[in-house]
Amino acid sequence: MTELLRWRLRLAGFDAESVQPAGGGVIAQAGVATLFSTGTQVFAKTLRTDDPDVFEVEAAGLAALRDAGLRTPDVLHVSPKLLVLAPFPAFPDTDDAWAALGRALARLHTSTAADRFGWPADGWLGRMRQVNTWHTDGHEFFAEHRILRWLPDITKFTAEDRRALERLCERLPELIPAQPACLTHGDLWTGNILGTPDGGVAVIDPAVSYAWAEVDLSMMWCSPRPPSSARFFSAYAEIAPLVDGWADRMRVLHLREVLSTIAHGDDDWDAVGYVREVLAPFRVRA
CATH class of the missing domain: 3.90.1200.10 (Aminoglycoside phosphotransferase (APH), C-terminal lobe)
Known part of the structure; x- marks a missing residue:
């Protein structure tokens, strides 16, 4: 299930030791990848379909919100097929x-x-x-x-x-x-x-x-x-x-x-x- 995501991460320079699947909405395959080089984790999404500007639009939206003062994860990589974000913990329900x-x-x-x-x-x-x-x-x-x-x-x-x-x-x-x-x-x-x-x-x-x-x-x-x-x-x-x-x-x-x-x-x-x-x-x- 995560092989496509892992392969595209590798092409983008993120050599993943493992990928834990995560919910990615209706158009993307998503997961949390652990990297060989550092042992750190990143959150990544890749497209199942050919929508060439989906991730660029998403990254631009995150930047707009961040520039206006709302916290968003850092964008580590964005391309037509792949979006990589710094991982953030789950929202604390308090x-x-x-x-x-x-x-x-x-x-x-x-x-x-x-x-x-x-x-x-x-x-x-x-x-x-x-x-x-x-x-x-x-x-x-x-x-x-x-x-x-x-x-x-x-x-x-x-x-x-x-x-x-x-x-x-x-x-x-x-x-x-x-x-x-x-x-x-x-x-x-x-x-x-x-x-x-x-x-x-x-x-x-x-x-x-x-x-x-x-x-x-x-x-x-x-x-x-x-x-x-x-x-x-x-x-x-x-x-x-x-x-x-x-x-x-x-x-x-x-x-x-x-x-x-x-x-x-x-x-x-x-x-x-x-x-x-x-x-x-x-x-x-x-």
Whole structure:
């Protein structure tokens, strides 16, 4: 299972004594490699498919977050076929760690306010493109590039499902208060959070763009997480006060992630049913 990764590590100058498989998302083979020369470890991912800029985009996203003050692993090597990162320990599930993460994310959001939504180039969410075309209107950006963008890749929706989703998009200015753009991680869930060797917290696997801060919060709020993660939100609010009604908006904002999941063909937890629940108020009733 890890032979392809081990071979590509060797070609890049990392002669691995062993590779312990690790979860690498939907497009990559990943593992922790122990090197012959030093006995040290690195985390590496290689592609199973030919997507030539996936790792370059990921490395650029990590650099952007790091430059803005969020901890990320050092990138030791990046090429079209291989990404090698310095290894970080698992995220410690403690109140202090969740508080540190909440404050770090709040500082990221409050220090990177911008007047445009998007990113200089499109990115990746899983194995599909994340459209990042610049836009000055946050509601239009979210509707076009974070919700409706996925409809061509989804076959499970009925015509009424699609129309309800369009109605929701039309009403986004009523549902989501106007907010500035800021630098967002874009895929912030527990699987993309790590510890650091000095006891801090760090993030990996970003899908960065300038977007609403609440999009990052919705990913954390709606994805599976331990009870201790409640400290994340209270600590975040110490630096970036949460706007009234924020929790009521989380499921609407999380549609971006759920629609991407369905477009990828991953619906073993009834993601379609989740979307239909959120869309219930936007259906036409006789």
